[in-house]
Amino acid sequence: MEYKDYYRILGVDRNASLEEIKRAYRRLARQFHPDVNPGDKVAEERFKEINEAYQVLSDPQKRRQYDVLGRGWHQWQRSAASGGFEDFARRWFGQAGPGVQFVDLDDLFGRGSLADLLEAFFNIGQPRARTTYRRARRGKDMEVAVELTLEEAYHGATRRVRRGDGRVITAKIPPGARTGSRIRLSGQGEPGRGGGPPGDLYLRITVKPHPIFRQEGDDLWRDLDLDLYTAVLGGEVAVETLDGPVRLKIPPGTSSGKTFRLRGKGMPRPGRPDRRGNLYVVARVQVPSRLSAREWELFEELARLQGRAAS
Structure with missing residues (x-):
């Protein structure tokens, strides 16, 4: 497996503190997150590398192993997962045949470094002892x-x-x-x-469904009841939006079904709350079901005028 420089991937120094590593991870994770880069395979692979690097460098024990083993890190990972330390040892320290002993690691690396690490993880010095390791598995979503x-x-x-x-x-x-x-x-x-x-x-x-508004993507729709007089003569009415009421001008001669567009009064766009869809207002002209005697006379007068104009 190709060696991966986790420090380079996160853009931090090899002596970086845990807090510096966390800050670098958060910044890069936001930049290359799949939700921010939908369909971008390069960003997706970069995000996986960033997570892999952080999983190792944020764990003091794993980081120590990685720092000491260097390019042998991935080989150790495979050997640890399969319980095959002998193969790992042969690759990195040579074959130990009859009468041959490994050199004292303390002399090479000093007490408290690689010797301690290998002894802790592989039970060096305990004949026939063999440690088994569980393969790391990601938790379920x-x-x-x-x-x-x-x-x-x-x-x-x-x-x-x-x-x-x-x-x-x-x-x-x-x-x-x-x-x-x-x-x-x-x-x-x-x-x-x-x-x-x-x-x-x-x-x-x-x-949940709303009693007034209907959502269609980024846009909202709603009906607006208009009295006959406003529809005929025009005027200004208050229209309730999810941001509060706004004033809407109604031109004379407005009929049922006429649609008015209120720009930017629709739903915020996912990931871009500063941009919003539109609110569409559909006029519904209400014809009075009851008329006073005077209103009746006036409508009859209008009907006669309409008939005269038509003739």
Whole structure:
């Protein structure tokens, strides 16, 4: 397996502190996250490398092994997983035949370095002793169903959810969520096995129907009842949006079905809350079912004028 310089991958010095490693990881993980680079295979592979490097360098014990073994790190990983230390030793220290002993590692590396490491992990000095190692496995992903009101989907929300290890955390749901979307909480799924990383936790979103608004992608639709007089003569009416009321000018002669567009009053776009869809308002002209005597006379007068104009 090709040697990977985990320090170079994270862009940190070999003497970097754990906090410096964490900061570098968070910055790179955000930059190359698959959600930020959908369909980008190069970014996806880079993200995997970043995670692999962080899993080793953020663990003091694994980091020490990696620093000491260098290019033998991956060979040790394979040998440890299969319990085959003898093969590893032959590759790195030579074949020990009858009457041949390994050189004292303390003399070569000093007490407390490689000698301690190999003794701790491979039971050197214990004849016939053999250590078995479990292969590291990533934890399983989990999915939790989350139901939101349209207002919560518009403004963003939080939910208390249970992680794979049983702990309860507060998850942030960004503005613009819609039915069917999945939000990934990296590393919050089931714990890994044998030192493997945890899986991810996914929030599957469902937005409840709203009594006024209908959501279609980034856009919102709603009906607006207009009285006959405003529809005929024109005017200005208040229209309720998810951001509060706005004033809408109604031109004279507005008929049922006429659609008005309010730019930027729709849903926030996922990942771009500063950009929003539109709100479409459909006029529904309400014809009065009851008229006073005076109103009746006026409508009859209008009918006569209309008839005269038509003739």
